[in-house]
Amino acid sequence: MTARESAAQPEKSEARDRTALIAAYREGLGLAAVVVTDGPEGICIAVGEPRGDPSAVPGHARWWCRRRTDAERVATGGTALLQRRHTKDGATAAATAILDAMEAVAAAAKRLGVALCCDDDVALEAGRIIARIDREIEVLRRAGGLNSINRAYKSYRIETSGRGDKVLPYAQWFNKYRQNLLRELAAALRYR
Numbered sequence: 001m002t003a004r005e006s007a008a009q010p011e012k013s014e015a016r017d018r019t020a021l022i023a024a025y026r027e028g029l030g031l032a033a034v035v036v037t038d039g040p041e042g043i044c045i046a047v048g049e050p051r052g053d054p055s056a057v058p059g060h061a062r063w064w065c066r067r068r069t070d071a072e073r074v075a076t077g078g079t080a081l082l083q084r085r086h087t088k089d090g091a092t093a094a095a096t097a098i099l100d101a102m103e104a105v106a107a108a109a110k111r112l113g114v115a116l117c118c119d120d121d122v123a124l125e126a127g128r129i130i131a132r133i134d135r136e137i138e139v140l141r142r143a144g145g146l147n148s149i150n151r152a153y154k155s156y157r158i159e160t161s162g163r164g165d166k167v168l169p170y171a172q173w174f175n176k177y178r179q180n181l182l183r184e185l186a187a188a189l190r191y192r
Contacts, residue, residue, distance in 0.1 A: 022123050024186070025183070027186070028186025029187070032071035033071065034105055037060065042097070045104065077108030078108040081104035
């Protein structure tokens with residue numbers, strides 16, 4: 001492995017960890033995605049709930065809604081608008097159809113009073129909370145207050161190895177701990 005490759009490994013790991021944390025934030029908030037996809041049946045506006053990386057849902061565009069019911073309403077409204085436009089205008093080129101679908105989603109959301117967030121908006125919100133969690137953990141670490149977390153890892157390790165399962169290294173376990181903490185905090189924010 002070259003020096004360049006070994007330097008890239010931590011960056012990939014950090015990017016994976018951040019993606020997992022953002023996914024945990026979306027899951028905790030219960031966000032639902034409205035996606036514009038180009039499939040075998042043509043351009044489609046649908047509701048999707050990808051886990052992990054946002055690229056898990058193939059699409060030309062994706063927005064997030066706070067509630068699944070809102071996402072379903074926007075997708076239904078956008079589809080109706082798109083169908084009316086295509087019926088009126090006749091067949092359109094694929095690129096135009098995608099833009100029409102994106103405009104239909106935006107128009108439906110506006111008409112329904114549903115706020116849409118893009119991936120960057122969600123990542124920015126999650127980043128603020130991630131930074132706050134990391135600051136709090138650092139304060140605890142400096143004050144020697146991570147004893148309860150370390151005891152939880154020890155219990156996990158004993159229980160898991162007692163079952164004969166593979167034990168995660170502390171760093172991986174701690175990342176999952178942070179994800180769960182972020183998921184719980186986001187769930188608490190869901191109804192505010």
